[in-house]
Structures are given as structure tokens and as C-alpha cells.
Amino acid sequence: MSNICTNCDTANSLDAKFCKSCGYSLPKQNSVKEVIHTETETDKKVIKKKSNIPAVIGSVVGFFAMYFLVQSFFNNDNSIDKEMKAIADELNKTCPVQVDEYTVLENTVALPGKVFQYNYKLISLDKSEVNLDTVRKYVYPGILENIKTNPSMEPQRKRDVTFKYCYKDKNGAFVDQYVVKPNDYK
Incomplete structure (x- = not known):
């Protein structure tokens, strides 16, 4: 200093x-x-x-x-969610599609978290006319068998995708929903 x-x-x-x-x-x-x-x-x-x-x-x-x-x-937009969105967009180009005499596939939606949703409409039935026990007895086993055996669903099965099937009546009222998780189809 x-x-x-x-x-x-x-x-x-x-x-x-x-x-x-x-x-x-x-x-x-x-x-x-x-x-x-x-x-x-x-x-x-x-x-x-x-x-x-x-x-x-x-x-x-x-x-x-x-x-x-x-x-x-x-923004969890991982590759499987992107792929599923592309598949949904492609399927929606052909929708609505009449599946059988009672059912129309209105559209599909890829939801986050590896969930693929099918939205169906029962074209000639009102919600009050639907016997849920009968529908569940026949519809769910058919859905499950299709997921397990359909070759076009193999990529989704390998990636453990959850499938949702939503049904509305002819007036658009919710009727029923089926959720098929990987543990159900493996």
C-alpha cells in the first residue's frame, strides 16, 4: 500500500x-x-x-x-406415437367405412402413450336397444382375436400398443368401450 x-x-x-x-x-x-x-x-x-x-x-x-x-x-412425440398418427391419418382417408350391417368405423385416433383408438357407430341401433351383455359376449372376443391374429397388427403388438374400441349409437350417444392392453393379447 x-x-x-x-x-x-x-x-x-x-x-x-x-x-x-x-x-x-x-x-x-x-x-x-x-x-x-x-x-x-x-x-x-x-x-x-x-x-x-x-x-x-x-x-x-x-x-x-x-x-x-x-x-x-x-411434447412426448416419440417415434411410435408419430407412426401411429400416420397410420390413423391414412385410415381416416377411407372413413367412414361400413364394417358390417350394424357397424360403421367413423375414424381412428392415435393417442399419446401408445394408445390407438377406433371410433365406431351402430348405424341402426339406439342406445336403449343395445343389450350390453350380449354385445360384450360377442364383440370383445372378436376384437381380441383380431388383435392377436391379424398380421397387419403385428407391428403394434410388438410395440405393446393399447387398443381402444369406442361405440356410439345411431344418435351419437356413447354405448360402450373396450380397452385391450398388451397383457390381454400377449
């Missing part, structure tokens, strides 16, 4: 009252103890500022990590 002359910029000792080079009156300096104390306070401020840097960096990194995590959660 030194006392710098404001006239000629010469470094002088802290206790000097006049510049050793030009004799100019030097500004009064604090005692060594006061200077050390002041530097310590300044150092504390610098240390405090430096200690905030990791916290700020950590916060920024945490924010971006959370952002990408949330994005990946809400």
Missing part, C-alpha cells in the same frame, strides 16, 4: 505528509488499521458478489433444465 501524490503520481509511504519527489502536500491517509478494515469490507462485498454468481448460474441452468423437462413431457 502507498500514498500516491496527486501532483506527480509518485508512490509515497502511507505516513508521509509531503511527496518525496515534488514536495507537494499529500492527502491525509487513514491509518493502516483503517485501510485494512476498509479493504476487508470491500473484500467482503467482492466475495459476496462472487458467491452470488454460482447461485445465479445454478438458477439459470435449473430453469432451462426444467423448461426442457416440461417441454419433453408435454
Whole structure:
């Protein structure tokens, strides 16, 4: 530490009252103890500022990590979901398709999480005319057998796709739904 002359910029000792080079009156300096104390306070401020840097960096990194995590959660558009959407779009180009004298496939939907949904309409039946016990006795086994044996469903079976079959009556009222999970068809 030194006392710098404001006239000629010469470094002088802290206790000097006049510049050793030009004799100019030097500004009064604090005692060594006061200077050390002041530097310590300044150092504390610098240390405090430096200690905030990791916290700020950590916060920024945490924010971006959370952002990408949330994005990946809400935009979980993995390859199987994309493939199923393409299949649904292709099938929907031919819909509606009459499956038999009672049923029309209105459309298909690829849902997130490897779920493929078929939406059917019972064209000549009202919900009140449907005997659910009879329908379940004959429809579900046929659906399950088709999933198990249909060669065109092999890629979905290998990827553990869940199949949903939704039925509405002629007026569009919900009648019944069948969900076939991988454990059911394997």
C-alpha cells in the first residue's frame, strides 16, 4: 500500500505528509488499521458478489433444465406415437367405412402413450336397444382375436400398443368401450 501524490503520481509511504519527489502536500491517509478494515469490507462485498454468481448460474441452468423437462413431457412425440398418427391419418382417408350391417368405423385416433383408438357407430341401433351383455359376449372376443391374429397388427403388438374400441349409437350417444392392453393379447 502507498500514498500516491496527486501532483506527480509518485508512490509515497502511507505516513508521509509531503511527496518525496515534488514536495507537494499529500492527502491525509487513514491509518493502516483503517485501510485494512476498509479493504476487508470491500473484500467482503467482492466475495459476496462472487458467491452470488454460482447461485445465479445454478438458477439459470435449473430453469432451462426444467423448461426442457416440461417441454419433453408435454411434447412426448416419440417415434411410435408419430407412426401411429400416420397410420390413423391414412385410415381416416377411407372413413367412414361400413364394417358390417350394424357397424360403421367413423375414424381412428392415435393417442399419446401408445394408445390407438377406433371410433365406431351402430348405424341402426339406439342406445336403449343395445343389450350390453350380449354385445360384450360377442364383440370383445372378436376384437381380441383380431388383435392377436391379424398380421397387419403385428407391428403394434410388438410395440405393446393399447387398443381402444369406442361405440356410439345411431344418435351419437356413447354405448360402450373396450380397452385391450398388451397383457390381454400377449
